[in-house]
Amino acid sequence: MTEPKPNEIVFKKRLSENTLRIEVVAPLIAKKAQPGQFVIIRVHSRGERIPLTIADADAERGVITLIYQEVGKSTYALGELEKGEFLHDVVGPLGHATPIEKYGNAIIVAGGLGTAEMYPIARALRAAGNHVITIVGARRKDLLVMVEEMESVSDEIIVTTDDGSFGRKGVVTVPLKELVEEGRADFVITCGPTIMMKFVAEATREAGVPTLASLNPIMVDGTGMCGACRVSIGGKTRFACVDGPDFNAHEVDFEELMMRQKTFCDFERKSLDLWLEEHPERAQSGG
Amino acid sequence: MTEEHKGKTAENTETSEKKKEKVGPDGLTKRDRLKIKRHAMPEQAPEERITNFLSVVHGYTLEMAYEEAQRCLDCPRPKCIDGCPAEVDIPAFIMEILKGDLEESYRILKADNALPAVCGRVCPQEEQCELTCLLAKKGPVAIGRLEQFVAEYMLDKYEKEPPKVEKIIPTKEKVAVIGAGPAGITAAADLVKMGYEVTIFEALHKPGGVLNYGIPPFRMPRRILDAELGSIEQMGVDVRCNMVFGKTITHEELLEDGYKAFFLGTGAGLPTFMGIPGENANGVYSANEYLTRVNLMEAWDFPNADTPVFVGKNVVTTGAGNTAMDSARVSRRMPGVEKSYIVYRRTRNEAPARNEEIEHAEQEGIIFKYLTQPIEILRDDKNWITGMRCIKMELGEPDDSGRRRPVPIPDSEFEIECDTLLVAIGQRPNPIAMRSIPGLEISKWGTIVVDDETMMTSVPGVFAGGDAVVGASTVILAVGHGKQAARAVDAYLAEQRGGS
Numbered sequence: 001m002t003e004p005k006p007n008e009i010v011f012k013k014r015l016s017e018n019t020l021r022i023e024v025v026a027p028l029i030a031k032k033a034q035p036g037q038f039v040i041i042r043v044h045s046r047g048e049r050i051p052l053t054i055a056d057a058d059a060e061r062g063v064i065t066l067i068y069q070e071v072g073k074s075t076y077a078l079g080e081l082e083k084g085e086f087l088h089d090v091v092g093p094l095g096h097a098t099p100i101e102k103y104g105n106a107i108i109v110a111g112g113l114g115t116a117e118m119y120p121i122a123r124a125l126r127a128a129g130n131h132v133i134t135i136v137g138a139r140r141k142d143l144l145v146m147v148e149e150m151e152s153v154s155d156e157i158i159v160t161t162d163d164g165s166f167g168r169k170g171v172v173t174v175p176l177k178e179l180v181e182e183g184r185a186d187f188v189i190t191c192g193p194t195i196m197m198k199f200v201a202e203a204t205r206e207a208g209v210p211t212l213a214s215l216n217p218i219m220v221d222g223t224g225m226c227g228a229c230r231v232s233i234g235g236k237t238r239f240a241c242v243d244g245p246d247f248n249a250h251e252v253d254f255e256e257l258m259m260r261q262k263t264f265c266d267f268e269r270k271s272l273d274l275w276l277e278e279h280p281e282r283a284q285s286g287g
Numbered sequence: 288m289t290e291e292h293k294g295k296t297a298e299n300t301e302t303s304e305k306k307k308e309k310v311g312p313d314g315l316t317k318r319d320r321l322k323i324k325r326h327a328m329p330e331q332a333p334e335e336r337i338t339n340f341l342s343v344v345h346g347y348t349l350e351m352a353y354e355e356a357q358r359c360l361d362c363p364r365p366k367c368i369d370g371c372p373a374e375v376d377i378p379a380f381i382m383e384i385l386k387g388d389l390e391e392s393y394r395i396l397k398a399d400n401a402l403p404a405v406c407g408r409v410c411p412q413e414e415q416c417e418l419t420c421l422l423a424k425k426g427p428v429a430i431g432r433l434e435q436f437v438a439e440y441m442l443d444k445y446e447k448e449p450p451k452v453e454k455i456i457p458t459k460e461k462v463a464v465i466g467a468g469p470a471g472i473t474a475a476a477d478l479v480k481m482g483y484e485v486t487i488f489e490a491l492h493k494p495g496g497v498l499n500y501g502i503p504p505f506r507m508p509r510r511i512l513d514a515e516l517g518s519i520e521q522m523g524v525d526v527r528c529n530m531v532f533g534k535t536i537t538h539e540e541l542l543e544d545g546y547k548a549f550f551l552g553t554g555a556g557l558p559t560f561m562g563i564p565g566e567n568a569n570g571v572y573s574a575n576e577y578l579t580r581v582n583l584m585e586a587w588d589f590p591n592a593d594t595p596v597f598v599g600k601n602v603v604t605t606g607a608g609n610t611a612m613d614s615a616r617v618s619r620r621m622p623g624v625e626k627s628y629i630v631y632r633r634t635r636n637e638a639p640a641r642n643e644e645i646e647h648a649e650q651e652g653i654i655f656k657y658l659t660q661p662i663e664i665l666r667d668d669k670n671w672i673t674g675m676r677c678i679k680m681e682l683g684e685p686d687d688s689g690r691r692r693p694v695p696i697p698d699s700e701f702e703i704e705c706d707t708l709l710v711a712i713g714q715r716p717n718p719i720a721m722r723s724i725p726g727l728e729i730s731k732w733g734t735i736v737v738d739d740e741t742m743m744t745s746v747p748g749v750f751a752g753g754d755a756v757v758g759a760s761t762v763i764l765a766v767g768h769g770k771q772a773a774r775a776v777d778a779y780l781a782e783q784r785g786g787s
Contacts, residue, residue, distance in 0.1 A: 028535050042492060046585060046592040049492075074593055089492040091529035220584070220594075223490050223531060223719055225500075225556035226576035230567055237560065237567060242719065256567055259670035263569045267595030274590055 007087045010063060015145045018070040019113065020079055021055070027062030029054070029092045035120035036098030036214065036246055039064065040222045042089040043081065048074045051219045051241075053117035053191075054093060064090075067116035067145065073271040076282060094222045095245045098124070098212070103187030106130035107179060108154070109172050109200050111137045111192025115146045117214060118191050123153040130187070131155050133179065137172035137196070141165035172196065173203045185209045190249065191216075194261065198254035205250050213249035215240045217257060218264065232256050313357055313385045325426035326355045333650040337619045340504045340587050343647060344408075347429075352436040356384035359428045362421055367430060370419035372767030373400040373473075377416055377430055380437065393441040396434060397518075400766060401476035402469060404442060404515045405498055407435025408507055410763045411641045442514040452521040457484035460547035460780050464488070465532045465720055468496020469762045470552030470753030472516065473769025474776070475524045478550075481777050485523075486546075488530040490719075493583065494519075496554050497754075498762070500575070500583040501610065503617050533723025538749070547783070548748045548776045551735060552769065555754035556717035560710055561605065565664030570597060570672040574604070574614045574711035581617050599706030600625045603675060605661055606711035607631035607638035608759070612645060614709040615653045627653050628703065632660040632680050632693040656703070658682075660695065664708065674704045714759045724749060734758055742772040743779065750776055 004010050004025045011023035029039060033054045040049045056065035070076045081087070098121050106125045110118040115136050126132045134154040138144045139162045151157045158175045159167030168175065173196075179185045180203060190200040191214040204211045217229040217240050224242035231240050232253035238244065276283040310316055329345040330336075336343050347355065359381040367377040376395055383392035396403040412418075412431035420427035459482040464471045467489035475485045493499050494516050498507060520526055530536055538549065558573030560566050572580075577596065580586040584594035602618040604611050604627070611629060618627040629648070631638060634657045638645060649655070656677075663676040679699035682691035715733045722729075728736040728745035735744055735751040742750045752768025754760055 028530075032535070046588075048584070048593040089529050091490070091492070091531060091535065093534060094531065220576060220579055221491065221556075223556070224717055225558070226579050227558045227560070227573040228576045230560075232567055256670060260567065260569055262669075263597060264595045267589065267597070271590050271593065271595070 007090050009083050012083045019145050021067045023063045023065050026064050026090050030057045030062050030064050031059045033057035033093040034097035035124045037093035037095050039092030041087050043077045044088050050074050055116040069113050072268045073275040098246050100124045100128050102129045105184045105186045106132050107185050107188045108134045109190040111196040114192030135172045135175050173199045176203045180207045194258045201249035211249040212246045214246050323358045326351045337651050342508045343505050347436040355429050356381045366419040367416040370416040372763050375399045392437045401473050403434050404438035404511050407431050454523040458482045461545050462548045463541050463546040464550045466552040467494035468554045470765035470769040473766045474550045474773045477773035479522050479524050486525040488532050489528045490531040492528050494526050500579045503582055503613050532720040538724045550772050551751040552753045553720045553755045555714040555759040557715045559713045565666050568664050568666045568672040569670050571708045574610045574709050577709050601705040602707040603628045603705040604709040604711050605630045609640045611711035612640045612648045614711050619651050630656045630659045637690045674702050676702050716755045741775040
């Protein structure tokens with residue numbers, strides 16, 4: 001058996017229809033990665049730079065885990081790569097690590113793919129002696145990912161689905177508010193769709209529970225060079241790639257972030273349509 | 288190539304009456320040379336070039352290059368070299384053009400400068416070698432164009448028939464160069480020639496730094512850039528991309544790994560914004576982001592290349608440096624753009640861009656609005672930019688920079704309708720790498736503090752140069768720093784060896 005080479009995909013699994021988990025050989029990154037950090041990858045020589053949170057890192061094997069959703073051309077193309085194939089580029093670990101301290105009751109609020117991003121953070125918070133309560137939400141049961149893994153690193157777990165197909169029916173902010181009212185929230189960290197994070201911030205604002213949001217704006221270089229990822233935090237412009245990606249949720253201008261995230265949506269649609277035309281088998285499977 | 292020319296020049300020699308005058312390899316005398324006029328650069332017509340991203344200049348033909356080379360007086364004490372931060376032996380490379388030995392001419396260029404094709408194209412020669420040329424007043428020898436000609440001629444030739452490059456076998460210590468921009472490439476090339484084992488750590492996925500992300504392909508065609516950068520690896524420099532110094536690898540780890548000296552050529556990759564309301568509107572980019580998307584990520588070729596860039600009909604660029612000219616000229620070429628403006632608070636006289644760049648922009652129909660200061664960005668309810676509120680300025684007393692300070696004219700506010708805004712008012716050094724080295728002294732401007740003579744930072748064995756030290760400057764200054772630092776690294780390591 002030949003030794004795996006840098007950037008090689010050594011594991012690939014489809015977690016749901018459009019969500020995949022891959023393990024990639026990246027020894028230098030695996031050695032340094034801390035919870036909350038991300039990498040930027042490119043699939044091919046004229047590919048986009050795609051930021052992905054490091055969902056797990058194994059320094060011994062020199063492997064990082066990435067979990068992503070097929071949403072556009074680049075992530076669909078990434079989904080085509082099989083075990084034994086290579087990413088064109090992988091760079092990281094980028095961004096600041098999430099501050100891990102002993103807060104007491106630490107609540108994780110994760111939506112959709114954000115669950116994968118919160119996994120190493122939940123594990124680290126628990127290792128730091130926190131009582132970790134995880135709230136995971138999705139629209140439907142089949143869109144939930146990594147629930148078992150999250151359960152294994154949490155003291156309590158609450159699952160919600162919008163349609164009630166699994167766990168509690170409703171949105172994540174309902175159980176969150178209950179915990180806040182019961183005085184069982186000393187620290188909250190959230191990751192998921194921007195609109196969800198906005199409501200999480202609202203749910204904890206009045207009680208003044210320290211709340212971090214892990215933001216996911218558009219990025220290009222990921223090293224503070226371009227400013228594509230600028231976000232307004234407490235009225236000041238910050239770069240999510242080097243100043244974040246975690247920020248005080250109560251200071252984030254989520255409205256601006258949501259609008260900025262739509263900057264290239266027409267281009268993204270066009271790019272994906274062209275790709276799906278060339279890959280009709282994927283178009284049929286719900287692209 | 289020169290048979291025909293030799294024929295011509297032989298006639299000239301016969302007709303020359305002053306037989307004692309110095310005669311060059313082409314047989315011409317000084318008097319003959321002075322009669323030849325400087326050759327204009329052939330270039331694409333403005334109306335044609337704004338429809339493509341191909342090189343604006345075509346470059347000299349072999350014949351033009353020969354005739355231009357004949358203008359060089361091969362001065363006994365050449366002043367042109369003094370004007371060149373890379374200390375290129377200018378008369379020597381030009382004399383080889385006359386002898387018909389372009390290979391040797393290229394060798395001379397490369398001996399002092401790892402990036403002759405780049406420098407031929409982007410150096411402000413009018414302020415350097417061509418300013419100090421003896422013929423400066425009547426039209427200096429077109430040194431930059433000759434340099435570009437020789438380098439590109441040879442890169443073309445080597446592409447067809449690759450030369451046997453002998454990899455230099457390192458005999459000396461390991462040196463780490465951080466950043467594969469002009470400063471780092473230069474330092475690495477010089478160090479490898481001295482026998483050091485050199486590794487460049489580059490954060491982006493391609494080497495070149497600002498040459499790749501900042502300078503558009505119509506000024507620096509990528510085929511030529513890639514070939515020139517590739518030659519560094521052929522020499523034996525190990526170029527490792529996707530390595531963010533301070534994140535992927537650290538100073539401490541590289542020390543443990545046996546690196547004995549470091550050169551930080553990390554550039555000025557931190558965009559400056561204006562700090563006016565509305566700057567985070569959709570459609571507002573830093574020039575860095577816009578140029579990175581178009582140049583490095585090839586958004587000009589979307590959707591064939593994956594990275595998009597939104598550009599509307601009316602594009603405003605603020606600032607008047609070379610980066611601003613590049614941004615405005617890229618915009619002029621993007622499909623759908625009707626108007627490309629430059630808004631600058633001073634006048635053309637104070638604009639920091641090279642005159643040639645401003646001229647090219649003017650020829651291409653860029654609309655210049657001088658003495659105009661943006662004060663607010665107007666947005667619609669979806670956060671998209673709809674226009675910019677500005678105020679008219681007039682020039683007052685000189686400021687610290689010696690330029691007359693622009694002062695707002697009361698009640699002169701007006702609006703410019705635009706859907707895209709490119710902020711090109713300057714870059715500062717990117718802090719990631721420098722902040723990762725404990726004890727490294729950084730100035731209040733965010734630049735790395737170095738000893739002017741040795742380019743050494745406050746940390747022994749760590750050297751720095753280029754934009755990381757001076758703020759946003761020129762490619763050739765970075766090249767000069769790279770050379771200076773390579774000598775300093777060599778001296779430092781020699782001393783370490785002797786002392787141990």
